[in-house]
Structure formats: structure tokens, C-alpha cells
Amino acid sequence: MAQASNDAALTQLSGIRDRIERASARIEGARPAQLIAVSKTFDAQAIEPVIEAGQRHFGENRVQEAMGKWPSLKAQHPDIVLHLIGPLQTNKAKEAVALFDVIHSLDRDKLAGALKKEMDRQDRHLPCFVQVNIGLEEQKTGIAPAETAAFVSRCQTEHGLNVIGLMCIPPVDEAAGPYFAQLAQLAGNIGLEQLSMGMSADFETAILMGATHIRVGSALFGSR
Numbered sequence: 001m002a003q004a005s006n007d008a009a010l011t012q013l014s015g016i017r018d019r020i021e022r023a024s025a026r027i028e029g030a031r032p033a034q035l036i037a038v039s040k041t042f043d044a045q046a047i048e049p050v051i052e053a054g055q056r057h058f059g060e061n062r063v064q065e066a067m068g069k070w071p072s073l074k075a076q077h078p079d080i081v082l083h084l085i086g087p088l089q090t091n092k093a094k095e096a097v098a099l100f101d102v103i104h105s106l107d108r109d110k111l112a113g114a115l116k117k118e119m120d121r122q123d124r125h126l127p128c129f130v131q132v133n134i135g136l137e138e139q140k141t142g143i144a145p146a147e148t149a150a151f152v153s154r155c156q157t158e159h160g161l162n163v164i165g166l167m168c169i170p171p172v173d174e175a176a177g178p179y180f181a182q183l184a185q186l187a188g189n190i191g192l193e194q195l196s197m198g199m200s201a202d203f204e205t206a207i208l209m210g211a212t213h214i215r216v217g218s219a220l221f222g223s224r
């Protein structure tokens with residue numbers, strides 16, 4: 001059983017790695033995008049074969065859920081890099097800073113302040129992506145595109161956070177390409193180099209638009 005699931009994980013992972021490499025090769029001078037394996041809803045047993053297959057960057061969208069599986073997995077594999085890709089409440093900042101290594105969902109001043117306070121207290125200065133509500137969707141979190149430059153600047157200067165790039169989740173049921181291009185342009189205007197964009201359905205498009213980090217769940221772990 002364990003062997004079968006190991007083999008399946010390895011096959012999925014190597015297929016995705018091939019697709020990342022092929023897409024990245026189409027952009028001159030680009031390094032292959034970093035694959036973040038999104039393991040939300042999957043337990044440690046499902047994650048372990050993917051770690052065994054050499055994957056080190058993982059993403060989770062809920063702090064509480066991540067706290068149930070990652071402390072022991074990280075203790076066993078200290079080189080794992082854990083990315084928080086879901087919305088973060090300020091009252092979970094302490095737990096998030098303790099467990100995660102990169103934050104992708106920085107989107108408001110109150111959160112920036114709470115994160116900075118915890119990072120100082122724990123002496124863990126995590127790199128952050130600012131999440132942009134690229135489709136200006138009412139139900140989605142993220143800062144509006146027009147407010148992004150000012151917000152990034154406040155995060156860096158007033159809050160003293162290490163903002164490394166922008167992150168987005170484009171509207172579903174629409175072509176993602178133009179939204180990815182818009183995020184890339186926004187990041188370029190601000191002088192940020194990292195772009196967290198692209199999921200199972202559209203990560204190759206995201207890479208062609210300049211993604212440096214892609215967040216892939218179901219294509220790797222199966223449907224949720």
C-alpha cells in the first residue's frame with residue numbers, strides 16, 4: 001500500500017516538474033518557478049511520500065489545520081519550507097509566525113502590524129507576499145490593485161516587513177492570463193521580483209507570465 005502511494009506521488013510530482021521545466025524554458029534567462037505543493041485537506045500519511053520524493057516547499061491555507069500535521073513533519077525534515085497561502089486572522093499571527101516560513105496573504109495594515117510584532121518577539125523575520133485582489137472581487141481577500149503600491153510601501157517602511165513579491169488568485173471561470181500579466185506589471189512598477197501565482201489549472205500560463213512561485217494542490221495530491 002505504502003509503496004503504491006509512493007509511486008503515485010512520484011509519478012505525479014515528476015510529471016509536474018517536467019511541465020514546470022518546459023514552461024520555464026520558454027522564457028529566456030528565467031529560473032524554473034518554485035513548486036509549492038499545496039497539501040491542504042491531506043494528512044501526514046499522504047504528504048510523506050511527496051517529501052520522500054524530494055519535494056521541500058509546501059503550502060497550507062489554514063493555520064489550525066497546519067498545526068495538526070506540520071510540527072512533526074518539519075521536525076523530521078528541517079529543510080522543509082512551509083508557505084501560508086490562505087487568509088490570516090490577526091489573532092493567529094503568533095501561531096503562523098511560529099510554524100510557517102513564508103506568508104503569501106499579507107493584505108491589510110492591521111495584519112502587517114500584528115505580524116511584525118510577532119516576528120520581532122519570536123525573532124523570525126519571514127518573507128511576505130502581498131496578496132492582491134486582482135479581479136476586484138467582493139468575496140475575495142487581498143488589497144485592491146490601485147492601493148497596492150502604497151500598501152507595499154507602508155509594509156516596508158512603517159511596519160518594517162520583508163515584502164518580496166505579490167500574490168493573486170484570479171477569478172474562477174475566466175482566462176487567468178490577463179490577470180497574471182496585470183499582477184506582473186504591478187510588481188514590476190513597484191520593483192518587486194517575486195510573483196506567487198498559478199494553481200493546478202493554470203500554472204503553465206502563470207509561468208509564461210513570470211510566476212516565480214506556483215501553488216499546486218489537486219494536480220499533485222488528487223482532488224479534494
Ligand SMILES: *Cc1c(COP(=O)(O)O)cnc(C)c1O
Nearest residue numbers: 038061085199200215216217218
Ligand atoms: C487550494 C489553493 C491552491 C491550490 O489549488 P489547486 O487548484 O488544487 O492546485 C493554490 N492557492 C491557494 C491560495 C489555495 O487556497
